[in-house]
Amino acid sequence: MSTTIEREILPEEHPIAPYLRMDRMPHIWCPTCGIGTVVKCFASALEKSGIDLNKVSIVSGIGCTGRVAGYMKLDAFHSTHGRAIPFATGLKLGRPELLVTVFSGDGDLAGIGGNHFIHAARRNMDLMVIMVNNFIYGMTGGQNAPTTPLTAKSSTMPFGNFERPFNLPHLAASCGATYVARWTCLHIRRLTKSFEEALKRKGFRFIEVIAPCSTLYARLNRLGTGLNLMRFYHDNADIRHGADTRLLDIGYQGKITCGKFIDEERPTFLDMMHEHYRQTLGDKYKPMPPEGGMIHE
Numbered sequence: 001m002s003t004t005i006e007r008e009i010l011p012e013e014h015p016i017a018p019y020l021r022m023d024r025m026p027h028i029w030c031p032t033c034g035i036g037t038v039v040k041c042f043a044s045a046l047e048k049s050g051i052d053l054n055k056v057s058i059v060s061g062i063g064c065t066g067r068v069a070g071y072m073k074l075d076a077f078h079s080t081h082g083r084a085i086p087f088a089t090g091l092k093l094g095r096p097e098l099l100v101t102v103f104s105g106d107g108d109l110a111g112i113g114g115n116h117f118i119h120a121a122r123r124n125m126d127l128m129v130i131m132v133n134n135f136i137y138g139m140t141g142g143q144n145a146p147t148t149p150l151t152a153k154s155s156t157m158p159f160g161n162f163e164r165p166f167n168l169p170h171l172a173a174s175c176g177a178t179y180v181a182r183w184t185c186l187h188i189r190r191l192t193k194s195f196e197e198a199l200k201r202k203g204f205r206f207i208e209v210i211a212p213c214s215t216l217y218a219r220l221n222r223l224g225t226g227l228n229l230m231r232f233y234h235d236n237a238d239i240r241h242g243a244d245t246r247l248l249d250i251g252y253q254g255k256i257t258c259g260k261f262i263d264e265e266r267p268t269f270l271d272m273m274h275e276h277y278r279q280t281l282g283d284k285y286k287p288m289p290p291e292g293g294m295i296h297e
């Protein structure tokens, strides 16, 4: 006799339903895709942090991951491909009291949006950037991304990739990011804790999450389903906090070094700007909008 308890789960019963636009469900993601897991961890971190959700906004670019902004019940902006960071930068400068998060894919943030990424890190722009790295352009058919590991197959590199991929934690750290971490979708508790930590910090915080794209990356490389990739993460993820970011390259089906690599304080773009104008203009400097103050209250 089956012991399964069958009952209807109402949308409002789901623990993260209050953080989602349930009227947009069902979502577009494939079975065993990793993006939903990252959303769950982010929602849990928001809940645990106790932050006023009216002060949190989320900006995405385009892609399967880019859909996140449309599904989260926050002030959300689904911007154009590669432009999540400049959009978020404008938002932060115009409304400095907001906690601005960016949630997008590896192609969006490191491919077409790569230039914006490096400059936001260089400026220590006060943004929390979550990148779902599935090693491929998922939404558009599995094209090679700047993260595709050497020799891995993609739809545009059917005989295997021969371009050297980015080591993104190293790119972010060497450009000036003040918080840098990497996890996989399997590390749900550590990832949630990292999100919580980053939500409470200032400056350019970058969290890379290695996630399965079961439909394209896994299929083109005959790696099985998302579950097989989760097993792979289990056997091959190596947690090394504070590891030298130069050593974090990811080879095809190789070890994935995870952990928190950078956590340091440095004045943000806005701190630097206010200080500079205060020094050069003295009393004539009237910050607009008021530093840290509410514009509409």
Ligand SMILES: Cc1ncc(C[n+]2csc(CCOP(=O)(O)OP(=O)(O)O)c2C)c(N)n1
Pocket: 062, 063, 064, 065, 066, 081, 104, 105, 106, 107, 108, 109, 132, 134, 136, 137, 138, 139, 140, 145, 213
């Ligand atoms: C200017 C522009 N160029 C190209 C595209 C097509 N496009 C949409 S999503 C995407 C890739 C998304 O890849 P990634 O950011 O890794 O997201 P994923 O789907 O893997 O989550 C591309 C090339 C577009 N929408 N706009």
Ligand code: SF4
Pocket: 028, 029, 030, 032, 033, 034, 035, 064, 065, 134, 138, 139, 212, 213, 214, 215, 216, 217
């Ligand atoms: S194509 Fe890949 S990244 Fe996009 S929803 Fe499907 S599994 Fe996820």
Ligand SMILES: [Mg+2]
Pocket: 105, 106, 107, 132, 133, 134, 135, 136, 137, 138, 145
């Ligand atoms: Mg991708």
